[in-house]
Amino acid sequence: SQTIHQWPATLVQPVGSPLSLECTVEGTSNPNLYWYRQAAGRGLQLLFYSVGIGQISSEVPQNLSASRPQDRQFILSSKKLLLSDSGFYLCAWSVGLASDEQYFGPGTRLTVT
Amino acid sequence: QQQVKQSPQSLIVQKGGISIINCAYENTAFDYFPWYQQFPGKGPALLIAIRPDVSEKKEGRFTISFNKSAKQFSLHIMDSQPGDSATYFCAASKSRSGGYQKVTFGIGTKLQVIP
Numbered sequence: 001s002q003t004i005h006q007w008p009a010t011l012v013q014p015v016g017s018p019l020s021l022e023c024t025v026e027g028t029s030n031p032n033l034y035w036y037r038q039a040a041g042r043g044l045q046l047l048f049y050s051v052g053i054g055q056i057s058s059e060v061p062q063n064l065s066a067s068r069p070q071d072r073q074f075i076l077s078s079k080k081l082l083l084s085d086s087g088f089y090l091c092a093w094s095v096g097l098a099s100d101e102q103y104f105g106p107g108t109r110l111t112v113t
Numbered sequence: 114q115q116q117v118k119q120s121p122q123s124l125i126v127q128k129g130g131i132s133i134i135n136c137a138y139e140n141t142a143f144d145y146f147p148w149y150q151q152f153p154g155k156g157p158a159l160l161i162a163i164r165p166d167v168s169e170k171k172e173g174r175f176t177i178s179f180n181k182s183a184k185q186f187s188l189h190i191m192d193s194q195p196g197d198s199a200t201y202f203c204a205a206s207k208s209r210s211g212g213y214q215k216v217t218f219g220i221g222t223k224l225q226v227i228p
Contacts, residue, residue, distance in 0.1 A: 042220065043202065043218045043219060043220040043221050044157070044202065044218040046215065046216070049215070059215075090156050090157070092156075100145040100147075100162070100206060101147065101159055101162070102147075102159070102216055103159065104149075104156035104157045104158065105156050106155060106156050107154070107155065107156045109154070
């Protein structure tokens, strides 16, 4: 069966520090991968998606970037965090045209101080 | 532009009652309408989904009602239980080439089922 991992689970970082959040998927090949941010009372905002290794599309201009160095690995990064980057970050995956379903990871709670 | 409008934002229901959450969409190209359930501190989990070729889908105590002409769909939770207390998100998407599927989410409804 497929599983999705995210780490760390929680993170407290000062303003101006770098960020690296990692997501890995097991049990599937060539998944579509997504990064979302969830702010209180604002639902889920799609940040980046990837349909393959090295292929990244950004949905919202911001202080963040994403990379996909391996088929089942998706990384969210920032060179300098802002207070507004605080939130709950979720990674998700889906499998091509065969399914419209997205499956979410456990999330990372990021607090920028 | 909020493409999927969800209401209410919070809901309190007695145990055994029916919980109803409503969503409305604008884009008639949407062809897939999932509902997600999220417990505090966890990622959302797909609960039930419907396509516009049917008007209703039922899985256990959860039912989606879909009205294509009104561009509305709703989630009904029958015999609501305290364990159903969570945030529920409706969503909508349309298939795109290359396998990527963008999902537009509603703002979420925080459901509390009281004993």
